[in-house]
Amino acid sequence: MTSYLFCPNCGRRSDNGLYDGFCAQCFLDRFDLVECPLHLVAKVCTTCGSFLQNGKKWIKCDNLSISTATVRSQLHINPAAEEVNISFAPQTLGGNMRVHVHVDAVVKGMDVSKDFDVDVRIDKRSCDRCRLIAGGYYEAIVQIRAENRFPTADERSKCKDIAYNMINRLQKRDRMTFISEIRELKEGIDIYVVPTYAGEQVSKAIIERFGGNFSRASKLAGRREGKEVYRISFAVRLPQFMVGDIISIGDHIIEINSMGKRIIGTNLKTGIRFNSDSGNVAGADLLGHRSDAKTTILTMVQDDDIQVLDPDTYEPIILSRPAFLRANGGDEISVIKTRSGIFVLPD
Ligand SMILES: [Zn+2]
Ligand SMILES: [Zn+2]
Structure with missing residues (x-):
C-alpha cells in the first residue's frame, strides 16, 4: 500500500515531503531566496567622495561601487540556496543611485532566480579626514628653505609634487595621512601635514631629489586632555647650488649635473x-647658470687650444680645449660668459 502526502496549500499530491510537505510549486512560491531593504542610504563625503562602509570606515570609492557595496552589505541570501550567483547593475538617478539586483541559485535541485531594484540615497556629509583638514588640524610642518638664497619657482613646484606624491602613497596605508595646508612664503614654502611621520618622509624625499639636509625640532604647543602636545617641524634646507649652475671652486670651474649627497659635475x-661630497662645495662661488648660455662660432681647433668668438663683441678668444668638445672649426657651440671668463658648455 502506498501512502501519499498532499500539499496543504493547493491539495495536489506532493513528493515524499521533499519540499517541506508542499508541492514543488507551492514550495517555490513561499521560498524567500533573498531579503533586502528596497531603500538604502549611503553616506558620502562631499569633499573627497569617500564612502562610509558599514557605518564604520570611510573608504575611497566611486559612486557606482558605493551603491553596489551598500546593497551588498544589506543583502541576505537564504541559507538553503546553493550555487548562488549575484549580479548588480547600478545606475545614477538624479543625485542618487538605483541598483538592479539579479540573483540566481539552486534550491533543492530547482533553479530559482529573483530580480529587484534597490534605491540608494546619497547622504552628503564630511568624512573624518576632511573634517580635520577643514579645521586646519596638523601635526607637523615641513619648512622648505634654500641655503643663502630663495627657492626657485621650479624647486617650489617640484617640492609640492614630491609632497603630494608621498602623501598619496602613505594614504594608501593610512587614510588619516594628509596635507592640511601649503603656505607660500617669500623665503620658501611651509607644508602642514598629518601625521608627523609623513612630514619626515616628505623631507627625506625632497633632499633625495635636490640634495641638502633637514633637521627636526619639537616645540611644546600646549596640553590636551592632560597630555603635552608637541608641534614638530622639519627644517629642510635645499643646497646653495642647483643643477645647471656654473660654480668656481678654487681654480676649477664646474657645471653641476646632479645634486644629492654628492655633487656630480x-x-x-x-x-x-667632477664628483665630490656636497659639503665640499659650501664655499664655492656661483658664476652663472646654463640658462645664460649663448651660441657662438668655434673658429679654430689647434691641438689642445681652440679659438671662439666672444658672443657679444665677436673678439676672438683662445681657450684650452675641454675633453668633451667634438665640434670642428666653423661649427656653432654654446658658451657661457662669466666674470671668470668664457667657457664652452658640453652639449
Ligand atoms: Zn501546492
Ligand atoms: Zn572626505
Whole structure:
C-alpha cells in the first residue's frame, strides 16, 4: 500500500515531503531566496567622495561601487540556496543611485532566480579626514628653505609634487595621512601635514631629489586632555647650488649635473668629470647658470687650444680645449660668459 502526502496549500499530491510537505510549486512560491531593504542610504563625503562602509570606515570609492557595496552589505541570501550567483547593475538617478539586483541559485535541485531594484540615497556629509583638514588640524610642518638664497619657482613646484606624491602613497596605508595646508612664503614654502611621520618622509624625499639636509625640532604647543602636545617641524634646507649652475671652486670651474649627497659635475676647463661630497662645495662661488648660455662660432681647433668668438663683441678668444668638445672649426657651440671668463658648455 502506498501512502501519499498532499500539499496543504493547493491539495495536489506532493513528493515524499521533499519540499517541506508542499508541492514543488507551492514550495517555490513561499521560498524567500533573498531579503533586502528596497531603500538604502549611503553616506558620502562631499569633499573627497569617500564612502562610509558599514557605518564604520570611510573608504575611497566611486559612486557606482558605493551603491553596489551598500546593497551588498544589506543583502541576505537564504541559507538553503546553493550555487548562488549575484549580479548588480547600478545606475545614477538624479543625485542618487538605483541598483538592479539579479540573483540566481539552486534550491533543492530547482533553479530559482529573483530580480529587484534597490534605491540608494546619497547622504552628503564630511568624512573624518576632511573634517580635520577643514579645521586646519596638523601635526607637523615641513619648512622648505634654500641655503643663502630663495627657492626657485621650479624647486617650489617640484617640492609640492614630491609632497603630494608621498602623501598619496602613505594614504594608501593610512587614510588619516594628509596635507592640511601649503603656505607660500617669500623665503620658501611651509607644508602642514598629518601625521608627523609623513612630514619626515616628505623631507627625506625632497633632499633625495635636490640634495641638502633637514633637521627636526619639537616645540611644546600646549596640553590636551592632560597630555603635552608637541608641534614638530622639519627644517629642510635645499643646497646653495642647483643643477645647471656654473660654480668656481678654487681654480676649477664646474657645471653641476646632479645634486644629492654628492655633487656630480663637469670641469668646464678640462672636461673632466667632477664628483665630490656636497659639503665640499659650501664655499664655492656661483658664476652663472646654463640658462645664460649663448651660441657662438668655434673658429679654430689647434691641438689642445681652440679659438671662439666672444658672443657679444665677436673678439676672438683662445681657450684650452675641454675633453668633451667634438665640434670642428666653423661649427656653432654654446658658451657661457662669466666674470671668470668664457667657457664652452658640453652639449
Ligand atoms: Zn501546492
Ligand atoms: Zn572626505
